[in-house]
Amino acid sequence: MxxxxxxxxxxxxxxxxxxxxxxxxxxxxxxxxxxxxxxxxTAARAEQEHEVMGAVGRLFVEMMRASQGRTLVLDVLPATFPWVRYLPTHDVREFSVELVEALQAAVELDNTAAVAQLITEWRHTAEVHADPELYAALTTDSGEDLGPVPKPGAAA
The missing domain is CATH 3.40.1620 (YefM-like fold)
Incomplete structure (x- = not known):
C-alpha cells in the first residue's frame, strides 16, 4: 500500500x-x-475498502457455517495469527467463533473496533499461555484474599 x-x-x-x-x-x-x-x-477509495471488507467478512462468516469451512479456518488460523499456537485447542475454536461473530457485527455496524479489540484480547491470552511463569501466577490460587481492587486511576 x-x-x-x-x-x-x-x-x-x-x-x-x-x-x-x-x-x-x-x-x-x-x-x-x-x-x-x-x-x-478519497471517498471513492474509502467506499471500495468498505465494500471489500464487508465482502470478506460475509465470506468468512459463510465459510464458518459449513463444517469444511470451520475445519479450513482452524487450519489456517496459525498462519494468520501465529500466536494461536500457544492457545489450548478449545480456546482456538472459541477464538474462531468469536472472530466470526465480531466480523459479522462489524459489517452490520460499519465499525471494526470490536474486531481489533477481540484480536488484541486473544493475543494477550496467548501471551499468558506462552509464559509458564506468568500462566502459573495468574492461575494459581494462593488462598489469600488481597482485598478490594482499586478503580483504575485511583491511588493504591
Whole structure:
C-alpha cells in the first residue's frame, strides 16, 4: 500500500499541493505533533475498502457455517495469527467463533473496533499461555484474599 507521510501543517499551509499528491498515492498519513495521526484518502477509495471488507467478512462468516469451512479456518488460523499456537485447542475454536461473530457485527455496524479489540484480547491470552511463569501466577490460587481492587486511576 502506498502511503505518503507529511505533517498536518503541510495540508493546512499548502492544501492544493497536498491534495494533488493524493492522486499519486492511495493515502496520505498526516502526522500531528500532539494528537493521533490522521489518514486522508478519497471517498471513492474509502467506499471500495468498505465494500471489500464487508465482502470478506460475509465470506468468512459463510465459510464458518459449513463444517469444511470451520475445519479450513482452524487450519489456517496459525498462519494468520501465529500466536494461536500457544492457545489450548478449545480456546482456538472459541477464538474462531468469536472472530466470526465480531466480523459479522462489524459489517452490520460499519465499525471494526470490536474486531481489533477481540484480536488484541486473544493475543494477550496467548501471551499468558506462552509464559509458564506468568500462566502459573495468574492461575494459581494462593488462598489469600488481597482485598478490594482499586478503580483504575485511583491511588493504591
Amino acid at each position: 502506498s502511503v505518503l507521510e507529511m505533517n498536518l501543517s503541510e495540508l493546512l499551509n499548502k492544501p492544493k499541493v497536498t491534495l494533488a499528491a493524493l492522486r499519486g498515492t492511495r493515502r496520505i498519513l498526516l502526522r500531528r505533533r500532539d494528537d493521533e495521526d490522521l489518514v486522508l484518502t
